[in-house]
Amino acid sequence: MAKRIVDARRKGDDVVVAVSAMGDTTDELLDLASQVSPIPAPRELDMLLSSGERISMALLAMAINSMGFEARSFTGSQAGMITDSSHGAARIVDVTPVRVREALDEGAIVIVAGFQGFSRDTRDITTLGRGGSDTTAVALAAALNADVCEIYSDVDGIFTADPRVVPNARKLTTVTAEEMLELAANGAKVLYIRAVEYARRHGVMIHARSTFSSGVGTYVLGAGMTAPDHQEGEEMEEPIVTGVATDLSQAKITVVGVPDVPGKAADIFKIVAKSGANVDMIVQNVSAAATGRTDISFTLPKAEASTALRALAGEQTEVGFDKLVHDDQIGKLSVVGAGMRTHSGVSATLFEALSTTGVNIEMISTSEIRISVVVRGDDLAGAARVVHAAYGLDGDTEAVVYAGTGR
Amino acid sequence: MAKRIVDARRKGDDVVVAVSAMGDTTDELLDLASQVSPIPAPRELDMLLSSGERISMALLAMAINSMGFEARSFTGSQAGMITDSSHGAARIVDVTPVRVREALDEGAIVIVAGFQGFSRDTRDITTLGRGGSDTTAVALAAALNADVCEIYSDVDGIFTADPRVVPNARKLTTVTAEEMLELAANGAKVLYIRAVEYARRHGVMIHARSTFSSGVGTYVLGAGMTAPDHQEGEEMEEPIVTGVATDLSQAKITVVGVPDVPGKAADIFKIVAKSGANVDMIVQNVSAAATGRTDISFTLPKAEASTALRALAGEQTEVGFDKLVHDDQIGKLSVVGAGMRTHSGVSATLFEALSTTGVNIEMISTSEIRISVVVRGDDLAGAARVVHAAYGLDGDTEAVVYAGTGR
Numbered sequence: 001m002a003k004r005i006v007d008a009r010r011k012g013d014d015v016v017v018a019v020s021a022m023g024d025t026t027d028e029l030l031d032l033a034s035q036v037s038p039i040p041a042p043r044e045l046d047m048l049l050s051s052g053e054r055i056s057m058a059l060l061a062m063a064i065n066s067m068g069f070e071a072r073s074f075t076g077s078q079a080g081m082i083t084d085s086s087h088g089a090a091r092i093v094d095v096t097p098v099r100v101r102e103a104l105d106e107g108a109i110v111i112v113a114g115f116q117g118f119s120r121d122t123r124d125i126t127t128l129g130r131g132g133s134d135t136t137a138v139a140l141a142a143a144l145n146a147d148v149c150e151i152y153s154d155v156d157g158i159f160t161a162d163p164r165v166v167p168n169a170r171k172l173t174t175v176t177a178e179e180m181l182e183l184a185a186n187g188a189k190v191l192y193i194r195a196v197e198y199a200r201r202h203g204v205m206i207h208a209r210s211t212f213s214s215g216v217g218t219y220v221l222g223a224g225m226t227a228p229d230h231q232e233g234e235e236m237e238e239p240i241v242t243g244v245a246t247d248l249s250q251a252k253i254t255v256v257g258v259p260d261v262p263g264k265a266a267d268i269f270k271i272v273a274k275s276g277a278n279v280d281m282i283v284q285n286v287s288a289a290a291t292g293r294t295d296i297s298f299t300l301p302k303a304e305a306s307t308a309l310r311a312l313a314g315e316q317t318e319v320g321f322d323k324l325v326h327d328d329q330i331g332k333l334s335v336v337g338a339g340m341r342t343h344s345g346v347s348a349t350l351f352e353a354l355s356t357t358g359v360n361i362e363m364i365s366t367s368e369i370r371i372s373v374v375v376r377g378d379d380l381a382g383a384a385r386v387v388h389a390a391y392g393l394d395g396d397t398e399a400v401v402y403a404g405t406g407r
Numbered sequence: 408m409a410k411r412i413v414d415a416r417r418k419g420d421d422v423v424v425a426v427s428a429m430g431d432t433t434d435e436l437l438d439l440a441s442q443v444s445p446i447p448a449p450r451e452l453d454m455l456l457s458s459g460e461r462i463s464m465a466l467l468a469m470a471i472n473s474m475g476f477e478a479r480s481f482t483g484s485q486a487g488m489i490t491d492s493s494h495g496a497a498r499i500v501d502v503t504p505v506r507v508r509e510a511l512d513e514g515a516i517v518i519v520a521g522f523q524g525f526s527r528d529t530r531d532i533t534t535l536g537r538g539g540s541d542t543t544a545v546a547l548a549a550a551l552n553a554d555v556c557e558i559y560s561d562v563d564g565i566f567t568a569d570p571r572v573v574p575n576a577r578k579l580t581t582v583t584a585e586e587m588l589e590l591a592a593n594g595a596k597v598l599y600i601r602a603v604e605y606a607r608r609h610g611v612m613i614h615a616r617s618t619f620s621s622g623v624g625t626y627v628l629g630a631g632m633t634a635p636d637h638q639e640g641e642e643m644e645e646p647i648v649t650g651v652a653t654d655l656s657q658a659k660i661t662v663v664g665v666p667d668v669p670g671k672a673a674d675i676f677k678i679v680a681k682s683g684a685n686v687d688m689i690v691q692n693v694s695a696a697a698t699g700r701t702d703i704s705f706t707l708p709k710a711e712a713s714t715a716l717r718a719l720a721g722e723q724t725e726v727g728f729d730k731l732v733h734d735d736q737i738g739k740l741s742v743v744g745a746g747m748r749t750h751s752g753v754s755a756t757l758f759e760a761l762s763t764t765g766v767n768i769e770m771i772s773t774s775e776i777r778i779s780v781v782v783r784g785d786d787l788a789g790a791a792r793v794v795h796a797a798y799g800l801d802g803d804t805e806a807v808v809y810a811g812t813g814r
Contacts, residue, residue, distance in 0.1 A: 032462070033466065036469045038473065039473075040473075041472045041478075044466075044468040044469045044472065044478075044480055045465070047465040048461070048465035050461070051462050054454060054458040054461070055455060055458050058440075058454040058455035058458075061448065061454075062447040063443040063444060065447070065448045065451065066443065066444035066447075071448075
């Protein structure tokens with residue numbers, strides 16, 4: 001890492017680095033915490049966890065210093081990462097990187113502890129939660145008007161599909177932030193939605209690339225952005241479909257025999273929401289006139305299914321449905337492309353491709369630039385390959401696949 | 408620890424705890440640093456090391472919380488430990504424990520990261536160096552006007568001699584700060600001079616006690632202090648001699664054949680001082696009129712001897728001495744007692760006791776309340792036992808000895 005950072009500095013760029021904790025540090029600290037307390041106080045847990053980045057940033061700064069370059073490390077609070085006071089999942093409310101700016105002006109390389117900040121109200125140390133380090137990087141890039149925010153992981157960039165599912169997926173040189181958000185929200189694991197969303201809102205260009213290769217990765221472009229020069233000439237025309245995302249992490253719950261009277265759907269999803277579950281797709285069958293009852297199906301993360309089921313069962317008589325059906329053998333396939341806005345027939349291609357392989361579509365949902373279908377989990381990989389080919393996304397070569405990113 | 412702290416809180420006391428890093432944490436962090444850099448930048452080293460106390464204080468706070476008491480942890484900077492900017496050995500310049508006071512007023516137990524502070528000038532995190540955690544505790548006790556500052560180690564308190572050297576040494580119920588400073592400076596390892604000195608200057612009462620027993624330890628009393636009630640009646644009269652300290656950590660250097668002209672001693676000790684060595688005792692023999700030359704001997708920590716020798720050898724011709732003699736087989740025995748100020752004959756008792764055992768005295772130095780002699784290292788333990796008895800310090804029982812304190 002130090003070598004890469006120094007190389008970038010040598011090229012004449014100001015460099016600010018946001019680091020995560022090393023290896024299993026965070027898990028080890030969580031272990032220690034669970035040994036002394038079943039439910040550790042969130043404030044103290046943040047105090048504990050924030051030491052992980054402290055260690056890695058100080059070590060990285062030392063390594064850079066020992067290569068003859070000046071590096072200065074800053075904690076979240078020293079770097080001006082101001083958050084609200086919701087420990088463990090703090091939201092960034094302001095970024096005032098005064099000291100970072102000073103250090104850069106003095107020619108130093110700046111190392112910032114990712115994942116952490118401090119609450120202006122309580123003056124306590126906070127952590128940002130899942131995807132926190134990426135978000136720190138993007139937030140600093142925005143506050144410092146950086147040319148680009150490079151986010152390193154163990155994959156070469158964003159692919160037209162998960163190379164582990166579709167072997168001849170192609171690496172994309174660019175993808176729009178909107179597309180990236182849809183891909184990430186529908187199974188692509190390379191970037192965190194939160195970081196991409198922050199980048200989109202604040203006009204930060206993300207360059208998703210690999211820790212293990214120096215090659216160009218994928219540029220995530222916001223409105224009006226163009227990738228650096230060496231990208232010129234590529235993708236003259238906006239592709240209709242940019243990628244195919246697959247997701248096996250969801251479950252389906254069907255509420256059977258719901259009285260077909262106004263407000264019932266609202267009741268059901270109020271209950272589910274209160275259980276803390278995040279509903280994704282919803283389908284309501286046409287009511288059978290004879291019975292005056294209908295079925296409502298929705299998908300949600302597998303981990304949240306049991307809580308939602310318990311919540312619904314508790315209100316069965318009030319809502320007046322017949323029974324609940326739980327199905328955790330589903331897979332979601334999503335086709336994403338900004339070109340959908342201007343091209344018709346995109347869905348037709350999808351349905352045709354699926355029908356030729358005899359894959360049954362159980363649910364459908366669409367956004368402006370996405371079509372998602374729920375199929376049997378066992379059919380997902382095969383369906384993805386067929387659809388990937390149908391939209392002409394197949395590359396000539398097989399993509400290099402590293403060990404899956406830990407994310 | 409949590410249990411002890413909670414018990415203290417139950418008794419109705421406000422409790423502030425200064426913690427060190429756990430076990431080998433600091434050594435492990437130093438290891439990591441040495442892996443990335445031969446000479447790590449001091450600023451980054453402090454950033455790294457300060458994470459050790461962060462971990463232990465957060466865990467301790469959690470443990471206390473899980474026992475149903477509110478605990479809040481604060482970093483050195485949050486606790487207002489303001490230092491100068493000399494990383495690795497920062498001096499405390501001010502203590503502004505505003506947040507600590509707030510937390511106490513709200514009924515919380517406060518855990519503060521020992522050993523660390525922050526520089527008001529550079530706004531960087533600093534560490535206090537050797538004895539840092541004890542000093543943090545004393546400094547907070549002073550700033551908060553605490554009734555007492557309890558310093559925990561693996562021994563029961565301050566003894567009339569090192570129980571590992573003098574088996575029937577007695578534990579002292581009280582000792583004056585001046586005596587403690589002399590004892591610590593002359594081999595007693597229980598308390599750090601720095602912490603005791605800070606306590607003396609700011610009128611903090613230290614209670615040195617054991618982590619492994621709940622018994623009363625030793626109270627270190629500053630001017631005008633009296634130990635808590637349960638000490639009443641004891642030691643009606645100030646003892647002439649409070650304790651016997653032994654020290655095997657020093658070496659002796661003799662500069663042989665120094666021209667007996669004004670300024671030569673000054674030259675020698677300028678050279679030694681420049682080498683960074685801390686000279687303790689100095690003895691200059693009466694010059695032999697015939698030769699017009701004299702010998703100058705001094706003691707210093709063994710670790711610093713080689714550097715001092717090299718420095719002196721380099722200037723041999725300039726100073727014009729004949730040769731250097733290095734002796735690291737010496738032992739220092741010190742008799743300490745505030746009563747010496749008002750009693751005569753103390754040294755007579757010492758010399759007599761030593762002569763009866765045939766121990767040869769090589770050097771002598773005295774302070775207002777201390778007499779130190781240098782003897783052969785092999786003679787030290789025996790000499791200490793005889794002297795300890797001669798001053799009537801022997802107890803009836805053998806002192807309990809734990810594994811020597813790591814300090």
